């Protein structure tokens with residue numbers, strides 16, 4: 001039984017590395033266990049990040065965001081100032097929205113390097129096989145820890161092991177890298193080519209990240225087939241095979257803590273239901289989680305404070321996004337209804353929706 005660490009974090013995505021960095025900065029002995037051989041690889045992500053001013057507009061109650069999103073310019077692949085939302089008939093609605101694409105593998109490595117610099121230990125090729133209160137096991141070793149953090153993505157083994165709720169609704173999405181020249185505009189395609197979600201084109205320095213998500217209750221086929229149809233329709237050529245993963249789509253789970261464990265990021269359903277984006281929230285909640293864990297170990301502060309804190313700072317916009325998505329699902333059923341509702345909404349209200357605000361008034 002290994003007792004070298006106070007905190008064991010499962011997963012070295014944005015949620016795990018951010019939690020690790022801040023727990024270590026607060027003086028905790030932190031271990032991160034990651035099943036991948038190389039952090040961030042392969043990439044299963046659209047690689048889009050909103051600029052800080054957009055994150056602040058979406059999450060106005062989130063505290064002190066500047067240091068969290070002080071991202072080196074070398075991690076910006078392409079600046080994107082416009083989102084073009086395309087209806088089933090390919091009518092385009094142009095919504096000004098400031099963001100950029102990154103290289104997600106390099107982005108995750110950067111966050112992991114900050115955690116290591118703060119004092120955390122990261123072990124790759126370490127798949128966690130079982131979790132119970134106070135104990136985490138890989139095939140080779142069992143760790144005893146005062147706190148266990150589940151930052152292990154949408155299908156969380158830690159949530160199951162700690163008896164916490166798991167994401168009740170998810171949809172599959174696949175992505176790949178397209179070759180060619182692209183305007184600096186993000187495309188979001190809605191309708192039959194991506195039922196219940198959307199297909200995207202996200203320009204990068206070289207080529208573009210392209211992908212499709214489909215909600216199982218609206219689609220009759222496999223996400224990979226929708227992806228191939230989208231490539232044909234949009235005349236895209238990709239290099240490499242498509243990589244897929246699940247996107248939580250029902251907002252945060254109902255409880256994210258026990259007396260000695262936490263869930264963060266996708267494991268906690270920290271995803272914007274209107275667009276599937278989760279990197280910024282994983283980073284915001286990771287910092288809250290890391291600080292709470294350090295405070296718990298040093299001063300006995302209960303871990304419930306983590307949940308109080310993230311709910312106060314980001315829950316309202318996430319809940320609004322879930323409500324918007326529920327409303328939208330009434331229109332996903334048929335292309336004519338979807339076309340009508342998109343024209344009715346127009347650019348301004350679509351901008352509100354993208355920023356997790358109510359579409360009305």
Ligand SMILES: Cc1cc2nc3c(=O)[nH]c(=O)nc-3n(C[C@H](O)[C@H](O)[C@H](O)COP(=O)(O)OP(=O)(O)OC[C@H]3O[C@@H](n4cnc5c(N)ncnc54)[C@H](O)[C@@H]3O)c2cc1C
Nearest residue numbers: 011013014015035045046047048128153265266277278279
């Ligand atoms: C196709 C697709 C496109 C997306 N595009 C965007 C986008 O453009 N912008 C955006 O903001 N969000 C996007 N998202 C969502 C975003 O990727 C997630 O919200 C984000 O990665 C959440 O970070 P995380 O750290 O919680 O989880 P993850 O990034 O999933 O990290 C979890 C880590 O845990 C590890 N792990 C899992 N189980 C174990 C185990 N048993 N033992 C050890 N390690 C384990 C995994 O290997 C992984 O490294 C997209 C998602 C998908 C599927």
